[in-house]
Amino acid sequence: MQIILLLLNIFGAVSLFIYGMKVMSEGVQRASGRQLQTFLNKMTGNPYSGAFAGTVFTTALQSSSIVSLLTLSFVNAGLLNLRKAFSIIVGANVGTTIKLWLIIVLGTTWHIESLALPLIAIAVPFFFFRNQKFKEWANFAIGLALVFVGLYFLNEFLPDFSSNPYLHELIQKYADETTILNSLIFVLIGIVITFLFHSSSVFILFAAVLVSKGMPLELAAMMILGANIGTTSTALIASTIGNRESKIVAWFHFFFNLGGVVVFFFFVPLIVSTLSKCVSQDGEIILVSFHTLFNIVSALLILPFLNGIVNYASKKFMNEDNSEHSLKLIGRPFGPTAKMYVYEANREVIKFAGITRQIISNLGRMITESDDEKSAELRQRIFTLEKESDELEKSILSYLNTIYTYEMTGEVALNIHRLIDICHHLESIGDIAIKTASVHKERKKNNSFITPKLRTHLIELHDSLSVATTTLVQNLNEIQGNVNLSEAKINEKSIDKRFKEAEDALLKAIDRDKLSALSALYYKDIILHYELIGDHLYQANKALGK
Template sequence: MEFGIFDVLKIIGALGFFIYGMKVMSDGLQQVAGDSMRKVLGAMTSNRFTGVFTGFLITGILQSSSATTVMTVSFVNAGLLSLMESAGVMMGANVGTTITGWLVSVVGFKVRIADYALPIIAIGFPMMFLRNQNFQKWAEVLIGFALLFLGLAELKDAVPDIKNNPEVLDFLNGFNHGGFFTRLLFVGIGTLLTIVVQSSSAAMTLTIVLTSQGLPLDIAAAMVLGENIGTTITAELASLVANTTAKRSARIHSLFNLVGVTWMIILMPIILDLLAQVFPPPSSGDANKFALAAFHTTFNTLNVALLIGFVPLLVRFATSTVKSKDDGEEEEFKLEYLGSKIFNSVELSLAEAHAEVIKLGKVTHKMSRILLELSNTDRKKRKLKLLEKLRKFEDLTDAMEEQIATFLVKLSQERLSLEESAEVKGIIDIITDLERVGDIILRMGYDIERLDRKDLHFNENQNNHLNEIATKVDDAFVIMLENLKGEKSKVSLESAKLKEEEINQLKKDLRKEQMKLIGLPGYDVPSGIVYRDIYSGYEKLGDHIVNVTEGIVGEKLDLA
């Protein structure tokens, strides 16, 4: 059998055709279902078991385990999912990705969808020019689906016919009886193939095509195991520039697949013998592709069943092997995905932006608690350290606001619906308020530093009042974060406004009390000025905090 460089290029081109079709279809599906899938992910992951079903459902619908994994990590970073819950979602995503193998095996070979590809494109193409954006999104799904199977048809034609070339089969059969180390060799080949094509689904499809052309099932099954490892290496490489939580999520995914591949390499002959009872050895290689898809599904399903009970152990191992830097504060709040163009889907891009806004909200809440500790400690060294933390966090809020705003400006250049445009504007309003919160807290920190620098002191009554208003502001922060994390339709302004009114009233009461004390014996005017600046600062924080909730529901106030 002659097989030259031109034939290799044809395989690479056909594989690229297939991957491009899969990308177009996946992007279209993300746009059609992305926001709904985000809501499902947030609502159906109360424990690792429901998380498995959720991961399976989302991956099956979006046809992209990467999209599911990225959404999951962003939810973990935003504090909406724990590592324990995210592990279940990733396990389910592994099972969901096996649907691609069945789709290719059943539809791609049984039915000549390539024959219908041009009519499908003919239906989808005019839909791209309709004013209704849902039709435009479905047009991408249809066109991507057609391109995917055109690519599959080209791939089948480009791959050499192994079964009609005995010399190749003799070569492969020499490996086929090599036992455990032969399996390891082809696991390595499958891993390398996935890393090269950057898609486990594409690597799986190529393996199925080779199997239909005569590749022995033992070898193909070992390659599939390697492809499961390859997809985790891609995730690990992507997490190198990520924060600690993202690294831990990627590590859990890797551990899950590595442990599964390890036990399956040992038991693979037994599993294949059992599958042979369902898919008896055929006269042609056609039935082997069904057996391979069944093997892939069996492996991932059994792996979930075996390891679901060991999730706490996986989480502990990932936490112990991926250490956080310093005390984890700055690491926790580093921006993660914005600007990396992971999604072409507007809905999922907005989801990522929203997750970063939640993190920005957490930064400002952390700053308010640092400020409270700063105002209550008498240790000068501790005060200097806390003030330096406030400076760093305020710099961080500036950087986060700039990066989120830049991302949203780029996003606004995409095709946005009126609702999406309104959401972009709402997020920009919110991050402006949150950045202003950071500025006010730092200025209040400097007010406390001024108190120390001039050797001034608050009396016990003043300290108690400042702690009282600080507590109410902290309650307002908690309400704000709950509203940021919740669904927009379920966010209520009532509790946020009530808390803001309490803060405003307390500020008025403190001012009245202070005015009565001015001029009385023992009243210290310089410390009283600082005292007024700090409780007035807390009142301004309350205004901006409630403004965030009003921005969520679209009732933004204008603050001076």
């Protein structure tokens, strides 16, 4: 019974540590929001700046696993290319070490348990502020406090190997017989435990505690090598539901870390011995130094060849027509927050709006196209685009409904409602465009004539629609949520004005017997459809401004 209680205490301490990491990461994600993605795109101009961005990104989010998942998500949604993603993954490994140094240095400078309560005391008052970002940074501080408490309890409950004859003898046996097989066993232990923890940082700190309890440094270092392989399992599992690019990024992460392990494997005793002489006699400091050296050297070795690796991967594994981006949730229980997923959905809605703009553009060409064959091609193109937009709408709505199962703030829930509303308006525009294209078909089939003046009014009405569509796409792309609703109102008034002018011109043409009744009916249907499309575009912009 005592052993069971001890194991439960150990697992409880590890769980508290992991939960603290989760709270920290989610707090940063919610506080920084879309700026994280913007930062990545701006800072990944070359492999070295991309690696730096990955380092900063991981330091901010406090988890390389979260960064790898977010990178996969951005790649899957088409927001990052392979070169940027590869460099971020390389930098993420280095970023992990900064977090470890933070925890180790703070923990060795002060007693860990003495830091936790002051952190919570500082954080809690911020929950009474109205500013949501203050609350999220308070969550970050509380998460850090939980990490410290988890480490404290882990240190309390783990048995001391040096005082336990059986454990000491077992560990010493493997330490004395430093064969390749023994080393591989401890690498495997590192892989398996990191896979279970879903965090190399958790395991490395776990290994540091084991060293303080008497485990030989060489064996702990071997387990750290295994942890660097095990941490890639999160991305590999997540990529199974992603597209081809996300799978390539996940496998790059695996082979990059595996390559580093192969390089370091035979030099572990020498490196550990050198670090103990030159850096510190403290086992925890030596282990974190070893982990830092591993990641920095691995990064420096691969960065000069990164562009070549990207080119090879693109030619070897990418199809020329592989342009689709599957909108699926790439994550896990401790993965990206609902807020980050909503940004992905927003990108797909932008894509949806782009398809709508193409549909409207093709409608405009049908006004002046006199060739029946080309007119039929334009109509078929509109049908194809509308079908594509219907499929995209289903994908987006299914995705957003799934996000609803996640924990989220009121702001995120409102953003989801906005996107759903916009999707409905865009879908309605596609349906109206199909009807308009069919009217054009019937008009041509019956040789219906439209006067040059009426055609001019129709072209002007179409041009106003095109401007309104562009405004919607620009508002969807607005990072800080500064929706230009005044521009949308101007566009709506312009469309209404053009519609009224076209309608008046139609009545005058009928009065002067310049138009047949059938032609007038077709023309009236077309301008009414255009006016309806304008209403939906304005309502979509209003949804963004709510």
